[in-house]
Amino acid sequence: MMEVSPSTVSFREFGCEQTLLSRPDGSASFVQGDTSVMAGVYGPAEVKVSKEIYDRATLEVLVHPKVGLPGVRERSQEQCVRETCEASLLLSLHPRSSLTLILQVLHDDGSLLSCCLNAACMALMDAGLSMSCLFCGVTCAISTDGEIITDPTAAQEKESRALMTFAIDSKERRVMMSSTKGSFSVHELQQCITVSQKASEKIFQFYRDSVRRRYSKNL
Amino acid sequence: MAAGFKTAEPLEYHRSFLKENCRPDGRELSEFRTTTLNIGSISTADGSALVKMGNTTIICGIKAELANPTAEAPGKGYIVPNVDLPPLCSSRFRPGPPGEQAQAASQFIADVIESSEVIKTEDLCIDRGKLCWVLYCDIMCLDYDGNILDACIIALLAALKNTQLAEVVVNKETSVPEVDLEKRQRLHIHKHPVGASFCVFDDSILIVDPTAEEESLSTAHLTVVTDEEDRLCSVHKPGGTPLSGEKLQECINRATTRQREIHKLIDKVLDSVKTSQ
Numbered sequence: 001m002m003e004v005s006p007s008t009v010s011f012r013e014f015g016c017e018q019t020l021l022s023r024p025d026g027s028a029s030f031v032q033g034d035t036s037v038m039a040g041v042y043g044p045a046e047v048k049v050s051k052e053i054y055d056r057a058t059l060e061v062l063v064h065p066k067v068g069l070p071g072v073r074e075r076s077q078e079q080c081v082r083e084t085c086e087a088s089l090l091l092s093l094h095p096r097s098s099l100t101l102i103l104q105v106l107h108d109d110g111s112l113l114s115c116c117l118n119a120a121c122m123a124l125m126d127a128g129l130s131m132s133c134l135f136c137g138v139t140c141a142i143s144t145d146g147e148i149i150t151d152p153t154a155a156q157e158k159e160s161r162a163l164m165t166f167a168i169d170s171k172e173r174r175v176m177m178s179s180t181k182g183s184f185s186v187h188e189l190q191q192c193i194t195v196s197q198k199a200s201e202k203i204f205q206f207y208r209d210s211v212r213r214r215y216s217k218n219l
Numbered sequence: 220m221a222a223g224f225k226t227a228e229p230l231e232y233h234r235s236f237l238k239e240n241c242r243p244d245g246r247e248l249s250e251f252r253t254t255t256l257n258i259g260s261i262s263t264a265d266g267s268a269l270v271k272m273g274n275t276t277i278i279c280g281i282k283a284e285l286a287n288p289t290a291e292a293p294g295k296g297y298i299v300p301n302v303d304l305p306p307l308c309s310s311r312f313r314p315g316p317p318g319e320q321a322q323a324a325s326q327f328i329a330d331v332i333e334s335s336e337v338i339k340t341e342d343l344c345i346d347r348g349k350l351c352w353v354l355y356c357d358i359m360c361l362d363y364d365g366n367i368l369d370a371c372i373i374a375l376l377a378a379l380k381n382t383q384l385a386e387v388v389v390n391k392e393t394s395v396p397e398v399d400l401e402k403r404q405r406l407h408i409h410k411h412p413v414g415a416s417f418c419v420f421d422d423s424i425l426i427v428d429p430t431a432e433e434e435s436l437s438t439a440h441l442t443v444v445t446d447e448e449d450r451l452c453s454v455h456k457p458g459g460t461p462l463s464g465e466k467l468q469e470c471i472n473r474a475t476t477r478q479r480e481i482h483k484l485i486d487k488v489l490d491s492v493k494t495s496q
Contacts, residue, residue, distance in 0.1 A: 072322045072325055072326045072329075073326060075319055075322040075323055075326065076322070076323045076326035076327070078319065079319060079323045079457050079458075080457045080458060081458075082458065083439075083457045083458025083459055084457075084458035084459075085458070086458060086459075087438070087439070087458055087459050087460050087461070162334075164454075167458070168461075169461045171461075172461065172463075174461035174462055174463050175456065175461060175462050175463075175464070175467065176456075176458060176459065176460070176461045177456055177457060177458045177459075178441075178454045178455065178456040179455060179456075179457070180334070180451070180453050180454050180455070181330060181333070181334055181453075182334050183334055183335060183336070183446070183450045183451060183452050184450065184451055185449075185450055185451070186449070186451060186468070186471055189451055189454060189467075189471075190464055190467075190468070193464050193467070194464075
């Protein structure tokens with residue numbers, strides 16, 4: 001198996017800002033290069049009777065594209081983000097209540113799903129909801145000559161042979177979510193998972209730095 | 220007594236079986252339900268198939284239409300898959316516009332078609348920039364008892380293998396397409412993608428081909444799609460509890476053996492259809 005050192009994992013410029021909206025209970029914007037997503041969390045609040053679950057909170061995720069109405073692709077993204085959040089949030093602490101997470105895409109320049117996941121995690125953190133672990137999203141593209149590119153741009157995504165997005169948990173660095181496009185070998189999949197696990201360390205370090213920066217300003 | 224236990228404590232009920240490495244319906248953890256296949260069930264469609272996996276029943280019909288290619292891809296036809304989960308198949312679905320699960324399933328099937336290159340869309344082009352085939356693949360669930368994604372892929376693949384397209388000649392003088400319904404050609408199927416779905420119980424136990432009940436009690440789902448060259452076309456895990464690389468490998472190994480079984484089944488059924496004609 002190929003050795004992956006953290007230095008081979010490169011990202012575009014990351015940026016994150018929390019609590020920039022006044023109405024939601026938690027909000028964040030996450031920027032990866034030119035890709036930018038804004039997230040807002042409402043809740044725990046009252047839930048519609050039809051959606052009520054007696055022993056835990058109902059989580060709803062809405063993904064709004066930059067232009068037009070949400071379509072089938074957004075539904076599939078919503079499902080991925082929702083089930084990832086459900087696994088990390090301690091929903092049984094808020095039975096019979098609702099949580100709403102809204103993701104507004106501001107600009108898409110590749111790695112959109114991973115940016116959505118990162119924005120979602122920062123917003124949930126900002127809302128002060130109890131979670132069993134944090135998660136981050138990493139997108140890997142395999143170029144036509146077999147090279148693995150982390151955090152690809154839209155142009156790199158288009159040229160790539162296969163594209164994979166993983167959500168990695170902060171506790172044991174295991175795969176929470178996986179969504180792939182294109183065909184690839186088992187070996188390539190395992191390589192991409194290893195790369196994503198390395199990459200996740202950098203992202204979690206970025207989470208830590210940006211939260212620390214924010215609280216050092218306030219105090 | 221057992222029925223009461225099952226209703227009151229469904230999770231405990233399943234756990235007591237899983238502890239003994241078996242499941243309430245008598246299957247082992249890595250055993251699929253009996254899969255039956257009927258190809259060419261709808262005579263009015265250009266291609267069709269009906270799949271049963273245990274109680275789960277999926278029917279797929281393919282309709283071919285002539286259309287203009289898009290401006291971005293003048294040399295390609297297109298395939299439009301649609302998964303329908305009507306209220307008939309389970310009480311969890313309500314009438315009205317398709318719900319999240321149906322839309323996510325449609326997107327998944329579209330992704331599998333694109334990633335696996337089961338059909339090269341170039342093959343559907345008749346006259347570059349002017350005329351091409353559109354394949355509408357309507358997949359409908361008749362009975363929902365879990366694991367619809369696997370059943371959908373089998374139904375789609377079998378229906379595509381059954382599809383025959385009429386010969387079309389574009390008249391040079393009038394440039395009107397002339398369809399010859401007598402001369403029909405089979406589609407060229409490049410790859411045979413087959414899926415295998417798994418559920419994770421209590422964060423660690425992997426079971427294959429879950430029923431609807433097992434799906435609702437489990438903590439994570441995973442679908443692996445492979446083709447005959449053992450390449451992965453999709454590793455779809457929409458959230459849920461985390462899995463390690465080793466566990467994923469186990470799933471992939473099971474998925475490749477499943478691909479062989481289903482590929483053989485489809486070929487066998489197609490042969491029997493041909494000989495009976």
